[in-house]
Amino acid sequence: MTGQPILQVEEVTKTFGGIIALNRVSFEVREGEILGIIGPNGSGKTTVVNCITGFVKASSGRIRFRGREITGKAPHKIAALGVTRTFQIMRPYYSLPAYKNLVIPLFSPRARRTGGWRGGGRLGDRNTLGIDILEEIGFERDSYVPYKVTATLPTGYLKRLELARCLALKPELIICDEVFSGLSMSEIASMVPLIERLQMEGITLIMIEHRLRELFQVASRVMVLNFGEKLVEGSAAEVMADPRVREAYFGSEEVEEVMVHA
Amino acid sequence: MNAETGQRRRERIDRGIKVRTAGLYALMSWRELSYLILPRLVLIAGLLGLPMMMPGMYWKRVISIVCIYALLALVFDFLAHFVGLVSLGGAFFVGTGGYISALLNVKLGLPPLACVPAATLLGGALCTLLLLPCLPLRGVYFAIVTLMYPLLLARVIEALNILGGTDGIMGIDSLPSAWMEQYLVIVLVLAALFGLRRLVNTDLGLVLRAVKDNDQAVRASAMNVTYYKALGVFIGACIGCLSGACLVHIYMWAGISTFALDFSVLPIAATVIGGSGTLVGPVLGCLILVPVSELLRDFGTLRIVFYSLILLGFTVFRSEGLMVFGQRKYHQFERWKSI
Numbered sequence: 001m002t003g004q005p006i007l008q009v010e011e012v013t014k015t016f017g018g019i020i021a022l023n024r025v026s027f028e029v030r031e032g033e034i035l036g037i038i039g040p041n042g043s044g045k046t047t048v049v050n051c052i053t054g055f056v057k058a059s060s061g062r063i064r065f066r067g068r069e070i071t072g073k074a075p076h077k078i079a080a081l082g083v084t085r086t087f088q089i090m091r092p093y094y095s096l097p098a099y100k101n102l103v104i105p106l107f108s109p110r111a112r113r114t115g116g117w118r119g120g121g122r123l124g125d126r127n128t129l130g131i132d133i134l135e136e137i138g139f140e141r142d143s144y145v146p147y148k149v150t151a152t153l154p155t156g157y158l159k160r161l162e163l164a165r166c167l168a169l170k171p172e173l174i175i176c177d178e179v180f181s182g183l184s185m186s187e188i189a190s191m192v193p194l195i196e197r198l199q200m201e202g203i204t205l206i207m208i209e210h211r212l213r214e215l216f217q218v219a220s221r222v223m224v225l226n227f228g229e230k231l232v233e234g235s236a237a238e239v240m241a242d243p244r245v246r247e248a249y250f251g252s253e254e255v256e257e258v259m260v261h262a
Numbered sequence: 263m264n265a266e267t268g269q270r271r272r273e274r275i276d277r278g279i280k281v282r283t284a285g286l287y288a289l290m291s292w293r294e295l296s297y298l299i300l301p302r303l304v305l306i307a308g309l310l311g312l313p314m315m316m317p318g319m320y321w322k323r324v325i326s327i328v329c330i331y332a333l334l335a336l337v338f339d340f341l342a343h344f345v346g347l348v349s350l351g352g353a354f355f356v357g358t359g360g361y362i363s364a365l366l367n368v369k370l371g372l373p374p375l376a377c378v379p380a381a382t383l384l385g386g387a388l389c390t391l392l393l394l395p396c397l398p399l400r401g402v403y404f405a406i407v408t409l410m411y412p413l414l415l416a417r418v419i420e421a422l423n424i425l426g427g428t429d430g431i432m433g434i435d436s437l438p439s440a441w442m443e444q445y446l447v448i449v450l451v452l453a454a455l456f457g458l459r460r461l462v463n464t465d466l467g468l469v470l471r472a473v474k475d476n477d478q479a480v481r482a483s484a485m486n487v488t489y490y491k492a493l494g495v496f497i498g499a500c501i502g503c504l505s506g507a508c509l510v511h512i513y514m515w516a517g518i519s520t521f522a523l524d525f526s527v528l529p530i531a532a533t534v535i536g537g538s539g540t541l542v543g544p545v546l547g548c549l550i551l552v553p554v555s556e557l558l559r560d561f562g563t564l565r566i567v568f569y570s571l572i573l574l575g576f577t578v579f580r581s582e583g584l585m586v587f588g589q590r591k592y593h594q595f596e597r598w599k600s601i
Contacts, residue, residue, distance in 0.1 A: 053482070055481070075481040075482060076480075076486045079481070079482055079484035084482065084484075087479070091476050091479040092476075093472055093476055093479065096468070096472075103468050104468060104469055104472045104479075104480060104485070105483035105484065105485075107465050107468075107485070108483050108485045165479065165483060168483070169483065
């Protein structure tokens with residue numbers, strides 16, 4: 001089911017002063033797949049996301065989306081191509097009601113052109129459309145939840161709101177920066193089918209995660225970063241079997257445990 | 263009386279109205295409608311009636327100046343609270359709009375009623391263009407640059423002796439009639455006030471507010487933050503230049519003093535007194551501050567002392583501002599309701 005490469009990252013290096021955050025990292029994402037990126041804290045996972053989405057400029061290397069060079073472009077231009085992201089530290093508009101959060105992405109030129117997530121054509125009333133998207137992503141329409149002030153919502157809803165903001169742009173690629181972190185087991189359990197559904201709808205995903213068990217349920221391939229360098233790439237089983245990964249990242253007991261459950 | 267008190271309870275008037283006006287407009291009675299409309303009517307009628315209550319020409323002129331400052335205060339509140347740019351650019355806007363309108367009138371011979379709108383748009387565009395370099399930055403840069411421009415432009419005019427130099431541009435036509443001169447600025451204040459209030463509640467206004475609160479998320483939503491900041495500045499600069507254009511046609515003179523920092527500072531003080539983020543508050547603040555400042559002229563140099571004390575008092579004892587306080591109290595009105 002995976003097809004053409006949709007995103008190609010070639011030899012991307014990012015340095016912050018003397019610190020090398022990413023060192024010649026190359027990988028590609030194929031259309032329709034879910035690529036997991038894991039690695040210890042500080043291994044450069046979020047920097048990869050920031051480089052792809054233009055929030056920081058790569059020091060060298062090339063990033064191409066659908067064959068088109070996007071290296072160093074402004075974030076809003078990259079997002080306008082359909083490369084969207086969530087933030088690890090969630091960035092909703094806290095003072096607004098939840099559904100109003102979606103009016104803002106729906107106002108963007110891309111959403112006007114595409115009509116939002118489901119829209120084939122013209123954009124209707126943005127408030128209604130926002131509530132529609134929220135309902136599909138797990139906000140109960142007939143409750144008060146979509147109308148509540150965002151600051152009062154629990155983390156689970158905020159994580160969904162991050163995803164909803166991406167969906168409002170009718171994305172082709174969503175880069176999820178730790179959407180499972182900070183969620184309870186039951187919240188994660190309800191998030192996994194949502195991720196699977198997005199994949200079924202033809203959206204390609206990159207997922208940066210620390211929750212390995214849930215990630216391995218959905219990811220087609222996994223890439224491991226360590227100290228800004230790519231360690232290995234492959235299926236979940238291949239990656240876990242690699243001794244370098246064990247050494248660099250997990251500590252042997254946890255690997256055993258994950259292997260038993262996988 | 264006793265049996266009846268058991269059957270009654272107190273209820274806040276706004277509760278039901280608020281719920282019903284939040285989404286769709288379904289007010290049930292004239293009484294409810296009047297609860298919402300009355301404050302607005304008082305403001306409109308009050309502003310329009312103000313010149314008639316003034317004793318002489320001097321105080322009528324003061325009302326015009328109040329309106330000029332009110333426009334600038336609206337701009338400050340709009341930019342600071344809804345676009346997230348703290349602007350000290352009142353003087354910059356007034357000066358630019360004023361000089362453009364004066365030049366169009368004196369050099370090209372356009373009538374004032376054509377000069378004012380032209381100066382509004384040209385000045386708005388020019389100011390936005392000059393402020394563009396600091397828009398991608400966050401923090402105090404915008405404030406610094408807006409403060410710098412009027413100082414710079416005034417010195418340039420003085421040093422190069424262009425645009426009339428220190429004498430200014432004289433012989434500017436006044437507006438067609440005294441009646442129009444009085445009411446044009448009042449109507450403009452009302453239009454700017456209600457226009458901005460409507461704007462900030464549209465989807466575009468929501469985006470502007472989002473730029474203020476959370477620009478990273480707006481970027482991630484495929485929108486150009488700088489463009490929306492520039493749009494906000496353009497709207498603000500247009501209104502500011504409009505006030506400047508009106509000012510020079512009222513005074514029939516444009517000079518370096520249109521770049522005076524009063525135009526930057528007083529609107530901020532008025533916003534603090536009136537309540538920031540309400541838009542109507544700054545107008546109210548100007549209605550208080552400008553006449554007070556005129557009354558205090560009798561005290562000579564002590565004027566600034568009293569003025570400062572008033573500001574100090576407001577900042578310490580009513581830092582939220584009159585309008586925020588007033589709105590809260592208004593919403594707490596109660597009525598008896600039979601059960």
